[in-house]
Amino acid sequence: MMRNGFALMLMAVFCFSAMEVFVKLLSARVDTVQILWFRNACQLALVTLIAAPRLRQVIRTRHPRLQLLRSIFVLMATACFFVGYQKNSLVESNAIAQTAPIFLTLGAVLFLGERIGWHRATSVVAGLVGALIILRPGTDGFSAWLLFPMMGALFYSGYALVTRFVGRDEDVWTSLFYSALIATLVLTLIVPFRWQPPSGMELLMLCCMGALGSLAQLFLTTAFVHAEASALAPLSYASLIFSAFWGIVIFDHYPDAPVYAGALVIVAAGLYVWHRERQRA
Numbered sequence: 001m002m003r004n005g006f007a008l009m010l011m012a013v014f015c016f017s018a019m020e021v022f023v024k025l026l027s028a029r030v031d032t033v034q035i036l037w038f039r040n041a042c043q044l045a046l047v048t049l050i051a052a053p054r055l056r057q058v059i060r061t062r063h064p065r066l067q068l069l070r071s072i073f074v075l076m077a078t079a080c081f082f083v084g085y086q087k088n089s090l091v092e093s094n095a096i097a098q099t100a101p102i103f104l105t106l107g108a109v110l111f112l113g114e115r116i117g118w119h120r121a122t123s124v125v126a127g128l129v130g131a132l133i134i135l136r137p138g139t140d141g142f143s144a145w146l147l148f149p150m151m152g153a154l155f156y157s158g159y160a161l162v163t164r165f166v167g168r169d170e171d172v173w174t175s176l177f178y179s180a181l182i183a184t185l186v187l188t189l190i191v192p193f194r195w196q197p198p199s200g201m202e203l204l205m206l207c208c209m210g211a212l213g214s215l216a217q218l219f220l221t222t223a224f225v226h227a228e229a230s231a232l233a234p235l236s237y238a239s240l241i242f243s244a245f246w247g248i249v250i251f252d253h254y255p256d257a258p259v260y261a262g263a264l265v266i267v268a269a270g271l272y273v274w275h276r277e278r279q280r281a
Helices: 002-027 032-058 064-087 090-097 100-111 118-135 144-166 172-194 200-226 229-249 257-280
Strands: none
Touching: 002 032, 002 064, 002 090, 002 200, 002 229, 032 064, 032 172, 032 200, 064 090, 064 144, 064 172, 090 118, 090 144, 090 229, 090 257, 100 118, 100 144, 100 257, 118 144, 118 257, 172 200, 229 257
């Protein structure tokens, strides 16, 4: 069971990284709102199809307001990440995005009243230092576009904090359904004003992007059935390897030393947070 969980988690990370390639390729040809709409519409279609035999049960929620807040958080996170993929290299955006567990730890202290010892405080500071190494504020290497994946990490940590409450009482498919439904509805109100008819190739790429994102979500959800989320968490850092590979092979982008150094610090801080959480559990 555990091995299946690890394999499914790696497949999810790989599909997410492949999806990011399509997002970056499409961003030069298609409006970002259209890309976001396709991404969420595909997930909504997949979740609805899989949950169809028990859809009435899935759509029942005890926390409609929290589901709305959670969905807004994940939509904003996805939007920020997609802009980051468009303007930055994939590995830079992914490295900054790995600060999410650090922000989640900080948010749990500020909003959930969890205690923070010197171990966790040190890991939070180290993660932020790693992000600063990549951002390089005040130097010629600084790009304001790198702030988008950091904002995405902040929104994602908010989504994760709300999920802690929702997940206690709700089916995971309920949360997946509402996050896709609300995002699709919101984007459907905006996309007509930004719509540009895609070419045949662009439509094919959009469908591939949506399918990869939906498959990744399916693999991720199934992985949590086979293994504990805390055990799978470190495997998410494999996205840095995949994004570096795609960046070199497809976009001919070779990250410089500060990106590698900052990513190493962020990953080390994240793994330390994971280790401490496992010990506390």
